[in-house]
Amino acid sequence: MSIILNNISKSYDKVKALDDISFEVKPGELFGLIGPDGAGKTTLFRILTTLLIQDEGSASVAGYDVLKHYKDIRNHVGYMPGRFSLYQDLTVEENLNFFATIFGTTIAENYELIKDIYVQIEPFKNRRAGKLSGGMKQKLALCCALIHKPKVLFLDEPTTGVDPVSRKEFWEMLKRLQQKDITILVSTPYMDEAELCDRIALISDGKILEINTPEAIRTLFPKKIYKVRTSQIYQLIMDLRSYPETHSAYPFGEYLHFTPKTASFVAEDLEKYLIQREHRDIEVMETVATIEDTFMDLSRANELVNR
């Protein structure tokens, strides 16, 4: 196993940031940690990269224990934190050289690994890192995290605040890196990116809600789900809220996703109700759950348990 976590917990004062987290990541796997801001993702990354010590539990990365062999871990992992943390007043090339030297290697030695990404920023190699665009900064940070040919790569929200085009390119880069035998643990708040991982862990309030392949997670959704649309979206939300059969109703793109309370629900009843409420252009269709549906259902259930 590339990464092993056994019952990891961590608190800051009274806040439990991580609560009894256990999972494993296989060698060469692209593993996604999916959850919103404040779920505990960064704390988990900091423990695995030996920057923070857990209160309870044990963890190992690339075969090294995070407490006993932290120095070995630092030599064998690459870490790209959520906040841009390269030297703003060094140039692109100077930053890369700096990180290569620290790890006792050279750009030339591992050029093959970063080539794909580096060629995109090479035209700007004499520009200071602080003057790069967001997308280019991100590519430089990835190059710096890879320059010592790590066995495991940790990427903490690499695509937050990044536009859909750059996000897509970034994920294509990750897929290519995976081909080069690097294990990747990546976190993201974007549920659509979860689909691109081999396996994902859904995390919320410091707890793991579920771990599985994206496909298996989608099929976990326990209820029927319908997409509903009328010409009056806001009124529709309000009317579904007061509909007795509603378990949940959330906006999902141009539709609302509606789940009924009972298995005996029939779409015609809802249509009748909406006609009665003077909706027009009514569409009610059964659909399949997305990862986001599952995430919301699980985190709702989790909240109910905690109350």
Next chain:
Amino acid sequence: MKKENVIQVENLTKMFGDFTAVKNISFEVGRGEVFGFLGANGAGKTTAMKMLIGISKPTHGKATVAGYDVLTHAEKVKRNIGYMSQRFSLYNDLTIKENIVFFGGIYGLSSSTIKEKSQTLINELGLHDKANSLVGSLPLGWKQKVAFSVALLHNPKIIFLDEPTGGVDPITRRQFWEMIYREASKGVTIFVTTHYMDEAEYCDRVSIMVAGKIEALDTPKNLKGQFQVDSMNKVFLKLARNIE
């Protein structure tokens, strides 16, 4: 009935030295409309938005917001709009109540109005037990909901939202959009940027900026038809890729 326009933009341009960040953009936004302002990072969205909220002067062109010219009446514009962004919204080391009082004061509301409004706001958000907590201690999603309400304190005609939901959990993100719909149904115009393409689908109309220009502007439905794809995400990818 002809829709009343609350934002009117004609050939708006902003240059920084030789670089044209915003090139001749023109569009209108109607009262109560939810208008999505999309574009890749660096496409010029923030620059354009800064001109519309009266904090950056256009190089050429004209924009009228809430009935006032952004160049000649920037202060009037600021009084008649609300603004919130992901980066700056509230003071983390003030409590929710203190933030409300602070922003209410800035907008020149009387103390009785502030008192009344803060009660309503706290009630609506169900935050009774949190009213005296520091904003910094709230989860991001809650912060953003409070920030949205605070930006509405002075009853603006238009509210500008700059990536209000980045990193927010999926349930809260949707609650946030319900608040947006609620305000729009009351006649408040919503001008919103986002990187979540499912949120683009929630807008009445969407514009997509590429390299300083508006390359597409229509309802999500028509845009999908025009580009012959089934989602706004694909519209976005097609547009931004083609230009490159």
